[in-house]
Amino acid sequence: DQQVKQNSPSLSVQEGRISILNCDYTNSMFDYFLWYKKYPAEGPTFLISISSIKDKNEDGRFTVFLNKSAKHLSLHIVPSQPGDSAVYFCAPRDTDKLIFGTGTRLQVFP
Amino acid sequence: DVKVTQSSRYLVKRTGEKVFLECVQDMDHENMFWYRQDPGLGLRLIYFSYDVKMKEKGDIPEGYSVSREKKERFSLILESASTNQTSMYLCASSLGGSRNIQYFGAGTRLSVL
Numbered sequence: 549d550q551q552v553k554q555n556s557p558s559l560s561v562q563e564g565r566i567s568i569l570n571c572d573y574t575n576s577m578f579d580y581f582l583w584y585k586k587y588p589a590e591g592p593t594f595l596i597s598i599s600s601i602k603d604k605n606e607d608g609r610f611t612v613f614l615n616k617s618a619k620h621l622s623l624h625i626v627p628s629q630p631g632d633s634a635v636y637f638c639a640p641r642d643t644d645k646l647i648f649g650t651g652t653r654l655q656v657f658p
Numbered sequence: 659d660v661k662v663t664q665s666s667r668y669l670v671k672r673t674g675e676k677v678f679l680e681c682v683q684d685m686d687h688e689n690m691f692w693y694r695q696d697p698g699l700g701l702r703l704i705y706f707s708y709d710v711k712m713k714e715k716g717d718i719p720e721g722y723s724v725s726r727e728k729k730e731r732f733s734l735i736l737e738s739a740s741t742n743q744t745s746m747y748l749c750a751s752s753l754g755g756s757r758n759i760q761y762f763g764a765g766t767r768l769s770v771l
Contacts, residue, residue: 582759591748591762592701637700641758642687644708645716646673648701649748 552640554649561656564614567625569652574619578640578647583612583623586635586651587642596623597634628656664749671714677736679766681749683701684715687761690732692716692724695765697753701748708731708754732744739770 553572561567571581575596579600598605598612598621605612613622625632635653639646665680682691689708690765693701693716703716713724716737721743725733732751736743744769 552700554700559751580758588763589667591750591764592760597759644752644754644758645691645703645706646758646760648693650698652701 550650551642552638552647552649553601554636554638554652555649556652558655560655561628561654563630563656564627565590565658567623567628567632569623569625569636569638569651569654569655571621571623571646573621573638573640574617575640575642575647576616578642580641581609581612581614581621582639582641582646584637584639584648585590586637592637625654628654630656630658662749662751662761662763664762666758666766667764669723669766669768671736671739671768674753675739675770677739677768677770679736679747679749680770681732681734681751682730682764683732683751683761684730685751685753685761686729686752687751688729689752689758689760690726691750691752691760692722692732692734693748693750694718695748696745706736717763725741739768741770744770 551634582597586592680738682726690703749763
């Protein structure tokens with residue numbers, strides 16, 4: 549029973565365009581949401597987060613949107629760059645644990 | 659900078675062997691975690707620890723055990739390795755408290771033959 553779903557296993561976007569990565573969850577008790585980025589042969593690195601009391605958080609080219617009623621969050625990357633090519637995981641917090649989604653592989657091509 | 663170090667990047671073991679994966683963090687973090695990453699399944703939590711000598715089961719603890727004798731070190735043990743434990747293993751650590759950003763090591767790719 550997956551609590552966190554990233555329904556797009558992969559996404560291909562042209563450099564300079566917007567990348568939108570989506571994440572759906574089932575547990576309404578999640579109160580803090582993180583996004584991680586993972587390059588091959590490296591561990592995941594923290595990218596951006598949002599608290600459930602907000603609906604938007606922005607950090608440079610990265611913006612995360614939270615729709616609590618729909619139990620949906622999305623990560624927007626504008627403009628996308630080739631160095632953004634990686635696997636992205638959303639990870640809601642459950643007490644002291646994170647519940648990771650299955651990931652979306654983003655490829656940004658020139 | 660937080661540093662989480664996993665002792666091996668690649669390991670090849672035989673079925674039935676006892677396997678130790680070691681993880682050390684240098685930021686005095688209370689919490690430590692072991693995950694495995696498999697294609698299409700994301701990161702799945704095996705075990706975690708809030709403090710020295712404490713451990714909690716994650717979502718897939720079967721076939722694994724852990725040890726935390728010192729705050730900075732968290733070991734994952736495969737008592738009798740099996741081929742279905744071939745995977746990428748990731749260790750992470752975090753401070754206790756409300757934000758829980760976890761910092762990951764580079765991972766150990768384990769192949770069990």
